Amino acid sequence: MITLxxxxxxxxxxxxxxxxxxxxxxxxxxYPFDRTxxxxxxxxxxxxxxxxxxxxxxxxxxxxxxxxEYLCERFSPEGLGRMPGSPERMDWLVWLHFAETLSQHxxxxxxxxxxxxxxxxxSPIVMKLEAARVRKCYAALEARLSTAPQTREHLLTSGFSAxxxxxxxxxxxxxxxxxxxxxxxxxxWYARITARKSFIAALPEGDGIYxxxxxxxxxxx
Numbered sequence: 001m002i003t004l005x006x007x008x009x010x011x012x013x014x015x016x017x018x019x020x021x022x023x024x025x026x027x028x029x030x031y032p033f034d035r036t037x038x039x040x041x042x043x044x045x046x047x048x049x050x051x052x053x054x055x056x057x058x059x060x061x062x063x064x065x066x067x068x069e070y071l072c073e074r075f076s077p078e079g080l081g082r083m084p085g086s087p088e089r090m091d092w093l094v095w096l097h098f099a100e101t102l103s104q105h106x107x108x109x110x111x112x113x114x115x116x117x118x119x120x121x122x123s124p125i126v127m128k129l130e131a132a133r134v135r136k137c138y139a140a141l142e143a144r145l146s147t148a149p150q151t152r153e154h155l156l157t158s159g160f161s162a163x164x165x166x167x168x169x170x171x172x173x174x175x176x177x178x179x180x181x182x183x184x185x186x187x188x189w190y191a192r193i194t195a196r197k198s199f200i201a202a203l204p205e206g207d208g209i210y211x212x213x214x215x216x217x218x219x220x221x
Contacts, residue, residue, distance in 0.1 A: 003028075011064045014169040018072075081162060082161065168194060
């Protein structure tokens with residue numbers, strides 16, 4: 001049996017999207033994004049108090065990249081995964097873990113815009129720098145998807161994979177702070193992959209971290 005420990009609109013959405021794609025039996029245990037994650041029972045699953053945590057066959061694991069690699073190796077080695085010996089293995093690993101490069105900047109912006117409630121706690125400089133770093137990540141995606149002669153519909157030339165899931169979920173969160181208006185190939189790719197039923201099923205049914213679709217730069221000018 002597989003149990004995913006999940007908070008809506010967090011990195012654990014990657015694991016939920018992936019499990020939906022894999023079409024394996026699993027259950028979801030959802031948590032509020034608060035001190036609940038610091039309880040001893042949850043820390044026994046994820047010692048840093050972060051989601052996702054995954055229970056599978058009596059064992060447990062954490063970290064989205066590790067969970068993605070394991071699930072792909074076990075359930076979809078040449079579908080959503082690219083295993084050792086595949087000519088695309090290197091690219092698959094690079095883009096799978098690029099999701100964390102983008103997510104670290106989104107996490108900083110989430111802290112500034114959402115977690116810090118008082119204006120005096122916020123830093124316009126940090127907000128500006130991190131938003132610029134998000135756009136640099138978008139630029140890297142744009143180059144990957146649009147550079148001739150290998151323009152791509154997905155991050156790998158051969159087609160959709162878990163790399164698209166991981167980076168796509170990271171873009172889903174980043175779009176709360178930086179739009180894709182200047183990155184047409186990335187916007188087209190994002191629209192394509194988020195039309196999948198598995199992504200739609202991973203969206204929050206109720207409240208998540210964000211109370212709006214876009215957080216304008218602060219302070220407003």
